[in-house]
Amino acid sequence: MTSLIPPGCPTVLTEDDRTGTSIETLRRAFMDNLFFIQGRFPEVATKNDYYLALAYTVRDRLLLRWLNSAKTYRDQESRTVCYLSAEFLLGPHLGNNLINLGLYEAVEEAMRQTGLNLKELLDQEEEPGLGNGGLGRLAACYMDSLATLEIPAIGYGIRYEYGIFDQEIRDGWQVEITDKWLRYGNPWEIPRPELILPVKFGGHTYSYTDDQGRYRVIWEPHQVVQGVAYDTPILGYKVNTANLLRLWRAEAVESFDFQAFNTGDYYGAVNQKIASENITKVLYPNDEQLQGKELRLMQEYFFCSCALQDMIRLYKQSGKQDLSRFHEKFTVQLNDTHPAISVAELMRLLVDEHLMPWEQAWDITRQTFAYTNHTLLPEALEKWPLDLFGSLLPRHLQIIYEINRRFLDEVRLQYPGDNDRLRRLSIIDESGCRYVRMAHLAAVGSHAINGVAVLHSELLKQTVLRDFYELTPEKFSNKTNGVTPRRWMVLSNPGLTRLITERIGEDWVKHLDQLRQLEPLAADAEFAAQWRSVKHGNKERLAQYIRDRIGVTVDPHSLFSILVKRIHEYKRQHLCVLKVITLYQMLRDQPHLEMVPQTFIFGGKAAPGYYMAKLIIKFINSVADVINRDPVVRDRLRVVFLPNYNVTLGQRVYPAADLSQQISTAGYEASGTGNMKFALNGALTIGTLDGANVEIREAVGAENFFLFGHTVEQLQELRCNGYRPWEFANGHPMLKRVLDLISSGYFSHGDTELFRPLVEHLWQDDRYCLLADYQSYVDCYQRVLQVYQDQAQWAKMSILNVARMGKFSSDRAIREYCQDIWHVQPVKIVLPATAYMTSPGQ
Numbered sequence: 001m002t003s004l005i006p007p008g009c010p011t012v013l014t015e016d017d018r019t020g021t022s023i024e025t026l027r028r029a030f031m032d033n034l035f036f037i038q039g040r041f042p043e044v045a046t047k048n049d050y051y052l053a054l055a056y057t058v059r060d061r062l063l064l065r066w067l068n069s070a071k072t073y074r075d076q077e078s079r080t081v082c083y084l085s086a087e088f089l090l091g092p093h094l095g096n097n098l099i100n101l102g103l104y105e106a107v108e109e110a111m112r113q114t115g116l117n118l119k120e121l122l123d124q125e126e127e128p129g130l131g132n133g134g135l136g137r138l139a140a141c142y143m144d145s146l147a148t149l150e151i152p153a154i155g156y157g158i159r160y161e162y163g164i165f166d167q168e169i170r171d172g173w174q175v176e177i178t179d180k181w182l183r184y185g186n187p188w189e190i191p192r193p194e195l196i197l198p199v200k201f202g203g204h205t206y207s208y209t210d211d212q213g214r215y216r217v218i219w220e221p222h223q224v225v226q227g228v229a230y231d232t233p234i235l236g237y238k239v240n241t242a243n244l245l246r247l248w249r250a251e252a253v254e255s256f257d258f259q260a261f262n263t264g265d266y267y268g269a270v271n272q273k274i275a276s277e278n279i280t281k282v283l284y285p286n287d288e289q290l291q292g293k294e295l296r297l298m299q300e301y302f303f304c305s306c307a308l309q310d311m312i313r314l315y316k317q318s319g320k321q322d323l324s325r326f327h328e329k330f331t332v333q334l335n336d337t338h339p340a341i342s343v344a345e346l347m348r349l350l351v352d353e354h355l356m357p358w359e360q361a362w363d364i365t366r367q368t369f370a371y372t373n374h375t376l377l378p379e380a381l382e383k384w385p386l387d388l389f390g391s392l393l394p395r396h397l398q399i400i401y402e403i404n405r406r407f408l409d410e411v412r413l414q415y416p417g418d419n420d421r422l423r424r425l426s427i428i429d430e431s432g433c434r435y436v437r438m439a440h441l442a443a444v445g446s447h448a449i450n451g452v453a454v455l456h457s458e459l460l461k462q463t464v465l466r467d468f469y470e471l472t473p474e475k476f477s478n479k480t481n482g483v484t485p486r487r488w489m490v491l492s493n494p495g496l497t498r499l500i501t502e503r504i505g506e507d508w509v510k511h512l513d514q515l516r517q518l519e520p521l522a523a524d525a526e527f528a529a530q531w532r533s534v535k536h537g538n539k540e541r542l543a544q545y546i547r548d549r550i551g552v553t554v555d556p557h558s559l560f561s562i563l564v565k566r567i568h569e570y571k572r573q574h575l576c577v578l579k580v581i582t583l584y585q586m587l588r589d590q591p592h593l594e595m596v597p598q599t600f601i602f603g604g605k606a607a608p609g610y611y612m613a614k615l616i617i618k619f620i621n622s623v624a625d626v627i628n629r630d631p632v633v634r635d636r637l638r639v640v641f642l643p644n645y646n647v648t649l650g651q652r653v654y655p656a657a658d659l660s661q662q663i664s665t666a667g668y669e670a671s672g673t674g675n676m677k678f679a680l681n682g683a684l685t686i687g688t689l690d691g692a693n694v695e696i697r698e699a700v701g702a703e704n705f706f707l708f709g710h711t712v713e714q715l716q717e718l719r720c721n722g723y724r725p726w727e728f729a730n731g732h733p734m735l736k737r738v739l740d741l742i743s744s745g746y747f748s749h750g751d752t753e754l755f756r757p758l759v760e761h762l763w764q765d766d767r768y769c770l771l772a773d774y775q776s777y778v779d780c781y782q783r784v785l786q787v788y789q790d791q792a793q794w795a796k797m798s799i800l801n802v803a804r805m806g807k808f809s810s811d812r813a814i815r816e817y818c819q820d821i822w823h824v825q826p827v828k829i830v831l832p833a834t835a836y837m838t839s840p841g842q
Helices: 023-036 047-076 094-101 104-113 118-122 134-148 258-262 266-280 290-317 323-329 342-353 358-368 386-392 394-414 419-425 438-444 454-462 466-471 485-491 494-504 512-523 525-550 573-589 611-629 647-656 674-680 693-700 712-720 725-731 733-743 756-764 770-788 791-803 810-822
Strands: 012-014 080-084 153-158 166-170 173-177 190-201 204-209 215-220 223-235 242-252 330-335 369-372 383-385 435-437 448-451 476-478 559-564 598-603 637-642 659-662 684-687 705-707 836-838
Touching: 023 047, 023 104, 047 094, 047 104, 047 118, 047 223, 047 242, 080 134, 080 290, 080 810, 094 104, 094 118, 094 134, 094 223, 094 485, 104 118, 134 153, 134 223, 134 242, 134 330, 134 485, 134 810, 153 290, 173 611, 190 290, 204 394, 215 342, 215 394, 223 266, 223 290, 242 266, 242 290, 266 290, 290 323, 290 330, 290 342, 290 383, 290 386, 323 330, 323 358, 330 358, 330 810, 342 358, 342 369, 342 394, 342 438, 358 369, 358 394, 369 438, 383 386, 386 394, 386 435, 394 419, 394 438, 419 466, 435 438, 438 466, 448 454, 448 810, 454 466, 454 476, 454 693, 485 494, 485 647, 485 674, 494 512, 494 525, 512 525, 512 791, 512 810, 525 637, 525 647, 525 791, 559 647, 559 770, 573 598, 573 611, 573 637, 573 733, 573 770, 598 647, 611 637, 611 756, 647 674, 659 674, 674 684, 674 693, 674 791, 684 693, 684 770, 684 791, 693 705, 705 770, 725 733, 725 756, 725 770, 733 756, 733 770, 770 791
Parallel strands: 080 153, 080 330, 153 242, 330 369, 369 448, 448 476, 559 598, 559 659, 598 637, 659 684, 684 705
Antiparallel strands: 166 173, 190 223, 204 215, 223 242, 383 435
8 A cells, every 4th residue: 555644754653542641642631531521611611520531531541551451361361369358448549540650740730731720630539438447448558559569450349339437526426427429420430230240148948969969959049139340440550550449239130110010019119129229338337236237248248249250250251161270260368257258159159050069169269268367356256146147148058067067077186075176166156146257267268367467467376266276377377468658658748759759769669668778868967857848848738628627726836646547445546535634734734834736636437336436536526625725725735636537638647747646455456557657658656566566666666666555465464463444543643633534524514424434434444454554655655745856856767767667568568468378470461552653734
């Protein structure tokens, strides 16, 4: 064919509007999406229209990588990690995707040239509230790292229509408001209405022997719902890998009953649709009541069944019909006990649906699953009443009985005559009301079990899973949690990111251990001054947010002492409040006392049914109300409770912290990741030897960590000797005075009953040993104030904290999972050429 381009005429490279990355191409693509997708022109477009147009522009660039990743995995038959989690607390997508694409500055300039402010558009995004806290946020960090490390992976979870509730504070109390995160649509997900999988509930089973002599069980359900897939691309940092997050929504098999409608039963006509869709309506219903427990079990089984059916579908899509190598294609990580029902479900699918012999199916199942435990609290290890479990999942109960029978036979061979050990190891708890113990099912059905911090893993082996460790010690390992520096530093703390990158280059973002190169700079006065300037700017922005959000003025020159996390008694937010009241008393007693000005910032949500946690929120707000109004102290002491703590708010808070409060009772926090985010952003830590605090202190140096409180061993001794909290209260005059002040109604407008449960609980029980640790905490805090007065010393310690936090990247954690548990390798994704050649004027 003869070229239409005249000889000697120069050609130009024109970018595709859907994949190009130049500022001009981005502007053009943005305006096209505003017009053709949003159906708006600039004169009538809202900020949300602009946000959505930009989101679709960025998503186009994700899809190029996502589809090529999927095709590559399929063509190469790559071994794939499947991460099963009831929660994925992703945070807003737009900013993170711009960082990972390396397009943040280009898009910012493209928006500026269009007359728009990128930060304002970022603020338009509704945060997907698909998690309660650390568990879901860890899953999100791990998905980020899996993609960044180019590991083939699929995340499976639930597409909750309403996520974790929005928190409002009314008269100091938490009020739960519906989280309508989908009200304006979700541009990041791709519905797959053709990908529908059946999930059964209730009914009964019957057995027979087929014509080939095989024992068969048929499950005839009472209810069948459909799982519909919604896909979200999860992009790695400056790589071409984009992995799949597949969330499932429940639908009725038949949405409208015309027969009921025709007989005048208008409610009955849509009743099945309502009942089915309720399964994925809201994140974690209140499971205090039987109905809540039932719905939660339905949620967990629903997404696990959808996930496993989908994996089998993908396996067979490649042409394989024999499932004997299923475990070689997929390795499945159970993120806590919520997906533990997967063990029984995979057995059901293999034995009942695919007619595999039990022994072969069990071998595949155990090689497929690995289990991460996230708690040492026995009450947090899920267990289901047999009646409830059997009524919802009758076939699974039969399968669990058979798994348990065979398992206990193995135990008898190893420990003959040890009936007490059999009782402790059994998947079925026979004491009192009989229960299915899901942690036991996960432990029996997995080839690997891990804790999430060194201390947690050791305590796991000594306490809640001790018998399993003694039985199969080779299964156990530790995988200390980590966080992604892309969201928690690059996106949320651009000033610090720029400062670090100017000195050591940008490779640290993917290789966090390179932060070690900052150590010599801790003694550099000029660098330390720049470091302090970045921190102060972050504090000014948080102070402005506090003023705008709740109307309280705080001094950015004051020490920002921050405690933000889920509200729970073992996390001991009320211990920090006792300390605040102690400082308040000191300033009231000595109005001219020289003391570092301090701002205490709290945030976090309490479970709707957790009365004591909600009372702690009221306590914080009541103390804040008194202190912030008192002219004697308010210029030197401020207390703030930030409502509706979430990922977005965390991105404001972590960079602004001077002091990170990690004060849980030793032996209760599995790991924590907030402690890592604070330290990575230059906050110093005051904390106990609990969870990952232990490893953070080892990493940054004991001299750069403010340690207080009893150790796990000391608390065990204290309790063995008979812990009497009132003796600690009476033995410390200031502590008794603080408790008496609370009891007097000083912080409750004279109401002596309001905080009585809180105070009496501390006096009489104090399960989490607040009073035992009080004096140590107070003394340690005085050291904090002394060091903070020397800003040069504080900056040096802050720099060293960041420099030594390389271990706590989620990239490191994922590498360890890949090497020790999953046995997967990176797969390089290569993009096809997307530009094309044209001549001028064409």
